[in-house]
Amino acid sequence: MTEIVQLELIKNAVGGSKKASQSGRVAPVYNPATGEVFAEVGLSSAAEVEDAIAVAKAAFPAWRDTPPLKRARVMFKFKELLSANADKIARAISSDHGKTHDDALGEVARGIEVVEFCCGIPHLLKGEFARNVGPAIDSYSDRQALGVVAGITPFNFPAMVPLWMYPVAIACGNTFVLKPSERDPSAVMVVYDLLMEAGLPEGVLNIVHGDKEAVDTLLTHPDVKAISFVGSTPIAEYVYSTGTANGKRVQALGGAKNHMIIMPDADLDQAADALMGAGYGSAGERCMAISMAVPIGKETGDKLVEKLIPRVQALKIGPATDPDAEMGPVITKAHQQKVKGYIDQGVKEGADLLVDGRDFSLQGYEDGYFVGGTLFDNVTSEMTIYKEEIFGPVLSVLRAESYQEAVDLINAHEYGNGTAIFTRDGDAARAFADQIEVGMVGINVPIPVPVAYFSFGGWKRSLFGDHSIYGPEGIRFYTRLKTTTSRWPAGIKEGAVFTFPNMD
Ligand code: NAD
Numbered sequence: 001m002t003e004i005v006q007l008e009l010i011k012n013a014v015g016g017s018k019k020a021s022q023s024g025r026v027a028p029v030y031n032p033a034t035g036e037v038f039a040e041v042g043l044s045s046a047a048e049v050e051d052a053i054a055v056a057k058a059a060f061p062a063w064r065d066t067p068p069l070k071r072a073r074v075m076f077k078f079k080e081l082l083s084a085n086a087d088k089i090a091r092a093i094s095s096d097h098g099k100t101h102d103d104a105l106g107e108v109a110r111g112i113e114v115v116e117f118c119c120g121i122p123h124l125l126k127g128e129f130a131r132n133v134g135p136a137i138d139s140y141s142d143r144q145a146l147g148v149v150a151g152i153t154p155f156n157f158p159a160m161v162p163l164w165m166y167p168v169a170i171a172c173g174n175t176f177v178l179k180p181s182e183r184d185p186s187a188v189m190v191v192y193d194l195l196m197e198a199g200l201p202e203g204v205l206n207i208v209h210g211d212k213e214a215v216d217t218l219l220t221h222p223d224v225k226a227i228s229f230v231g232s233t234p235i236a237e238y239v240y241s242t243g244t245a246n247g248k249r250v251q252a253l254g255g256a257k258n259h260m261i262i263m264p265d266a267d268l269d270q271a272a273d274a275l276m277g278a279g280y281g282s283a284g285e286r287c288m289a290i291s292m293a294v295p296i297g298k299e300t301g302d303k304l305v306e307k308l309i310p311r312v313q314a315l316k317i318g319p320a321t322d323p324d325a326e327m328g329p330v331i332t333k334a335h336q337q338k339v340k341g342y343i344d345q346g347v348k349e350g351a352d353l354l355v356d357g358r359d360f361s362l363q364g365y366e367d368g369y370f371v372g373g374t375l376f377d378n379v380t381s382e383m384t385i386y387k388e389e390i391f392g393p394v395l396s397v398l399r400a401e402s403y404q405e406a407v408d409l410i411n412a413h414e415y416g417n418g419t420a421i422f423t424r425d426g427d428a429a430r431a432f433a434d435q436i437e438v439g440m441v442g443i444n445v446p447i448p449v450p451v452a453y454f455s456f457g458g459w460k461r462s463l464f465g466d467h468s469i470y471g472p473e474g475i476r477f478y479t480r481l482k483t484t485t486s487r488w489p490a491g492i493k494e495g496a497v498f499t500f501p502n503m504d
Contacts, residue, residue, distance in 0.1 A: 010041040010185045012048065012209060013192050015055040016202025021048055021209065027182045032098035032329040033319035035367035039096070041185045044210040049177070049217040052206040056148040056175040057223050059203030064145050064173040066201075068122040071171055075118045077198035078167070082112045082191070089190050093159055094320030096184035098328040098369070099282050101320050104159075111163030111191075113452035114470050118171035124475050125172065137487045143479035145173030146225040146249070150218040152239065153188075154231040155181035155331050156285045156391075162188055164456065165228045168474040170204055177224070178207045179214050183331055219243045226478065228469060229253065230287075232389075233415070233461050240464035251465040251477055255389040256417030256458060259292040259398075260446060261406045261432070263423035264300045270444070271422040272307040278420075278446035279395035280315055280373050283327045287462075288418045288440070288447045291390060292379075293397045294406045301399040305354065305377055312355040312395070315373040319365060329369040330392055336369040339392030343374055346385040346396070352377040357393060381409060389415070403428060411437045417458030420446050439463065 010029065011018040021042025029039040044052075063071075082089070090104035097104070127142030151165040158181060166176045180188045192207055208214055218224055219242045226249040229239040233254035243250035260278070262271045278290035293308075295301040318325030330336050340358050347353050357372025371392055379386050379396040386398065400406040410419055420442035421432045429443045439458040442448030450456050450471065457468025467477040 007037065008039040010039055010189060010209060012042065012044060012052070013189070013205075013207040014052045015059075015206065016196065021045070023048065027211070029096050029183070029185065030332065031095060032331055033321075033365055033368045035333065035369065039186070041182050041209045043182065044208045044214045046213055046217040049179075049208050049210065049214045050221065052177050052208045053148055053218075053221050053223050055203045056177050056206050059201065060145075060147055060175045063170070063175055063201060063204050066173070068125050068171075068173070071173065072119050072121050074195075074199050075115055075121070075167060075171055078195050078200075079112060079115045079119065081194040081198055082108065082115060085190070085194055086112075089159055089187055092187040092190045093184070094328070096186050097155065097158055097331065098320060099285075100325050100328055101323070103282050104320070107157055107160045110449065110452075111160040114163050115167045117452040117471065118167045121171040124472075125479070133485065134487075136489065136492060137485060139483060139485045141481055141483040143172070143475065144482050145479060147174060148177065148223050149174045149226040149228070149478060150177045150179065150224050151228045152179045152215055152218065152231065153181055155183040156282070156287070158184045159187040159191055161230050163191070164230070164470045164474075166205055168470055169228075169478045170200070172475060172478040174225075174478055175203065176205045177218065178205065179210055179218060180207065182209055182211055185209050215239070216242070219248070220246050222247075224248060226250070227252075228477070230469070236464050237461075249465075249477065251457075251467045251469060252463070253287070253457065253469060254462050254464065255391075255415060256287045256289075256462050257292060257386075257389055257413055257415045258288060258290050258418040258420075259294050259406070259410045259413070260290045260420040260422065261400075261403070261410075262293060262295040262300055262304055263403065263421065263425060263428055264297050265424045266300075266422040267424070268300070268303050268307055272304060272311060274420075274422065274446040275308065275395060276311050276315075280312070280327050280393045283330050283371065284393040284395075285330060285391050286447070288449055289391075290420065290446055291395060292386070293395060294400050294409065295397065296400055296403055296406060298399070301377075301397065305375075305397060308375055308395070308397075309354055312373040312375045315393075317360065317370055317372060318362060319368065327373075327393060330371055331369065333369055335392070336371055339371050339390055339394065342385055342388070342390045342392070343394060346376050346379070346383065346394075349383045349385070351379045351383060351385060351396065381412075387414075407432065407435055411435075414461045415458065416460035417462035418442065418448055420444075420448065439468070
């Protein structure tokens with residue numbers, strides 16, 4: 001008789017308590033290193049999401065009126081708990097995402113940075129004041145919370161990307177409904193428990209797991225005032241158009257194809273090492289991964305490729321439990337097939353496949369979703385592997401004749417998330433930062449993810465909406481400006497005035 005294994009069911013968290021979804025729909029949660037299902041996640045119905053929105057709405061007035069200093073104290077405590085539990089969170093990330101433990105710890109560290117930024121919320125929310133804008137008239141402006149706001153997040157940073165959103169939103173005085181990725185929902189629940197332990201009042205942060213049904217409910221519900229989305233470009237575009245058509249403020253961050261220019265004067269060992277980390281770290285499943293290396297001139301290209309080949313062949317690939325692993329599996333079987341399909345397509349379209357990761361297999365983990373490190377040379381801008389985001393451990397070399405050709409290429413690409421230049425030439429570096437049509441630029445820095453007191457966001461089809469995420473832009477996104485004009489003492493009489501008010 002087959003043994004029946006009761007899988008853990010990952011629940012929603014609404015109004016401070018955990019509730020299993022009653023929708024009758026669940027999705028399996030896999031360990032990508034083994035291909036085994038280790039949990040299930042409930043897929044919330046529209047009614048369950050509406051309930052979470054109602055709970056968040058009810059919690060809003062008291063939370064909005066809580067002094068910012070008290071909200072900041074919750075953030076301070078939260079930061080302490082996150083730091084103390086970083087290892088536990090990282091393990092939860094690796095369990096269903098598959099990234100290495102060190103990489104997961106790095107993700108947690110970057111999430112903590114955002115919470116540290118939010119500890120300064122009393123200062124960040126201070127407005128402007130002007131005395132005597134007219135006789136006995138003063139004006140002040142300040143930024144006020146919106147109400148219930150929602151976040152929809154991708155699989156690739158299951159702890160960090162939610163932390164880009166809700167700490168900033170709730171520090172500003174909003175209440176929040178989060179819909180995490182259904183593919184790796186474990187880490188977000190560990191972090192939620194810590195925030196509740198830090199003293200967040202019930203109903204301020206609510207988590208509903210789900211799929212399109214949950215997302216569509218958030219996008220159309222009149223009580224949701226703003227939506228933060230991070231994910232692929234087609235869904236980002238859908239979220240932006242649907243959310244804005246329903247009267248919401250929306251920031252929707254999408255996909256990417258990030259180029260790194262290698263100038264002839266660059267330190268090629270440094271550039272090759274940078275490409276290894278930025279191309280293959282987290283199995284290429286980062287929106288800031290470098291997937292295109294663009295060496296300038298034949299000699300630079302030849303030397304770079306010569307340095308890359310042995311490095312790619314020597315990549316240590318393994319499960320997160322292997323402390324020596326440099327990268328893990330990709331997220332699902334379907335994604336593994338998709339990445340391999342892109343490699344097939346690259347070969348078909350005439351790119352030179354220098355290192356082929358399609359047949360990679362790991363003893364004891366044959367059913368895991370691994371793809372070996374893959375390297376293409378002589379890729380052209382017409383090829384599918386150039387145009388589309390692969391989101392896997394596939395690095396392509398596109399050789400350019402000149403710096404200008406490389407810049408024109410990057411500027412013509414539909415995505416504009418991140419980019420980098422490796423050079424010792426300050427003139428070239430400055431011109432690049434000036435001319436490139438990309439939101440985040442690295443100069444001898446391969447993954448220029450802004451620190452938490454700057455803001456993160458791409459250009460072109462990598463971001464729909466007017467605001468980047470977290471940092472000062474996050475504060476602007478989650479608040480609206482109010483300007484008050486007041487006259488004291490109140491008794492000054494000037495009779496009825498029918499001209500447009502002015503201070504003369
Ligand atoms: P995804 O677009 O498939 O999913 C993102 C979220 O949207 C998930 O919560 C998912 O449940 C939901 N969703 C999926 N299909 C939907 C539909 N049809 N209708 C409504 N909601 C839907 O993205 P993913 O595969 O989880 O993440 C990888 C993508 O995210 C990559 O393209 C990557 O570049 C991008 N990403 C971008 C950034 C950035 O900052 N620009 C950061 C991380 C990831």
